[in-house]
Amino acid sequence: MAGTSNLLKVRDYIGSMPSLPTTVSKVLEVCNNPKTSPMDLDRVISLDPVLMGKVLKLINSAYYGLGTQVTSLVRAIIMLGVNTVKNLALSTAVLDKFTSNKNFRALNMEGFWRHSLCAGVTAKLIAKKRGVESKALEEYFAAGLLHDIGKIPLNNALAEEYVRTMAVADRDRVSLHVAEKRTLELDHADAGALIAAAWHLDGAISDAARYHHAFSEYQGENRDVVLTVAVANYYASREGIGFSGNLYPDKLPPEVFEELKFRKEALEELEGPVNAEIDKAKVFLRLAQ
Amino acid sequence: MFTVKIWGDRGSMPTPGPDTVEFGGNTSCIEVRCGKRLIIIDAGSGIRQLGDSLMRTDFRAGPIKADIFITHTHWDHIMGFPMFTPIYVPGTELRIRGPITYEEDPLEKVIGSQLSYRYWPVRQEELAAKITYEQIKESTFDLGDGIWLTTKYLNHPILCLGYRFEYRGRSFVTLYDNEPFRNVFPTDPEDPQYDESYAREGEEAAREQNEKILAFMSGADLLVHDTQYTAKEYVSGKVGWGHSSFEHAINAAHKAQVKRLLLFHHDPNRTDTELQELEIFYQAKLRGRTSMSVEMSREGRLYTIDPVE
Structure with missing residues (x-):
């Protein structure tokens, strides 16, 4: 079944989804800057749907064991601090490996x-x-x-x-x-x-x-x-x-x-x-x- | 028996010398006894003397068994660990728990790597004691023997836990290192980064967290609270450093109907004379205005929390 194999490919891919190239260099720049304001941090993360999803995932993961689900970066930054959220974003953006550009891409x-x-x-x-x-x-x-x-x-x-x-x-x-x-x-x-x-x-x-x-x-x-x-x-x-x-x-x-x-x-x-x-x-x- | 003994209450760095004799110069370490159970909070430089004391007393009855809870892994809270004598004694069993900030190294490495040849003549692998490490989060734990522990994330530059122990109807709470949660987003409409919804949500999130902290310390029989600064010092350049003022701690504890408050995590530059004066000043201000007892933490002092009969 094509559907089943597609599903498997999609599942496989999700585990290693990369951030959008548009924002990666900015994430590195903002997160490496010791003077980054909470607003800059919020902005750079929330501009990238993949990064935002992954940061929210980490914040809500068993790692922190927070009782309530956090769906807002503003809240996460206040609860966990700028440094913690910065580290999350940095590690998420840096760890991601870009998939090759050889494949056809339908979406810009x-x-x-x-x-x-x-x-x-x-x-x-x-x-x-x-x-x-x-x-x-x-x-x-x-x-x-x-x-x-x-x-x-x-x-x-x-x-x-x-x-x-x-x-x-x-x-x-x-x-x-x-x-x-x-x-x-x-x-x-x-x-x-x-x-x-x-x-x-x-x-x-x-x-x-x-x-x-x-x-x-x-x-x-x-x-x-x-x-x-x-x-x-x-x-x-x-x-x-x-x-x-x-x-x-x-x-x-x-x-x-x-x-x-x-x-x-x-x-x-x-x-x-x-x-x-x-x-x-x-x-x-x-x-x- | 429910007792708390202070072995170290200094913030940031040990401060030996003639100016710190009364209130102490060792960094944080607190011994808690719930019946026969021994609980240690933090492994600052104060843990060295606690270890020696345990060898003179408890060890006579058998190997040392203790639960150690680390509030956070900043250096002043873990630096005494290599000098805690029981780790070199066969038969010792230590269960070390605490939070770690998002990083790849586990708690064992963050604390235990102080015992490596680079820093110390004995390696962690050579210790005689049986030591386990466990990363913990915001939660409630049944420690056995009727002891319950609740943990709460505090506001500090790295993840830091407050601890609330309940034993035989009484409670002991540690709330350090902690700064009141605050809105870190711009609230001044003139600020170029101002955004109304961020400003408002930031306010709400900070308020909610502060309310949670109040609930966490609510009705504590004994509360040890971070008071590194005076309110004046706090606003002049210490905002965001992760510590509280005397004024904040006293007001919050009073509001939470705490019975007895120990002012803790003394600034390394604060002398005995200054701490004495501050203690007299705040006690005089509070006289007749609260039933809460307020005092400076003193190294070496034992506080008894009577169990409810």
């Missing part, structure tokens, strides 16, 4: 990163506008940032197959996750759920990664986060901020906005703040505009 990593960041920032801004309490805002950010994390193993462990997947999505004009199921027998939501399980990220982050397309099937306690991330994902695709491979994203039913009590038109007001956040990140990483 820079585009993926922008899309993820946009979804994270948008999810947080929507939550803020809706009056979600401030201590939960970072969870919305993390869930948005990591929602497509499952695409990384598909893109890298199944590189050639994933190029075909994209061609199928293009040919049949379907959303990427539909084409993934057709060609690979597993989609990025399945892969995202596998990562969340491997990294011990249960709760909202895991649910958003798994159900951001199939939100109507999800009735769990993190429904608010899942729906918000679905909206943020829709917004990032609609505005073309970054590109995570989905040329034909599903339309969002109006009930989603109704349930969130958030007017669709209010998305227009997010344009300025979202762009400002992404610009800040670009300046921080010194990327080309």
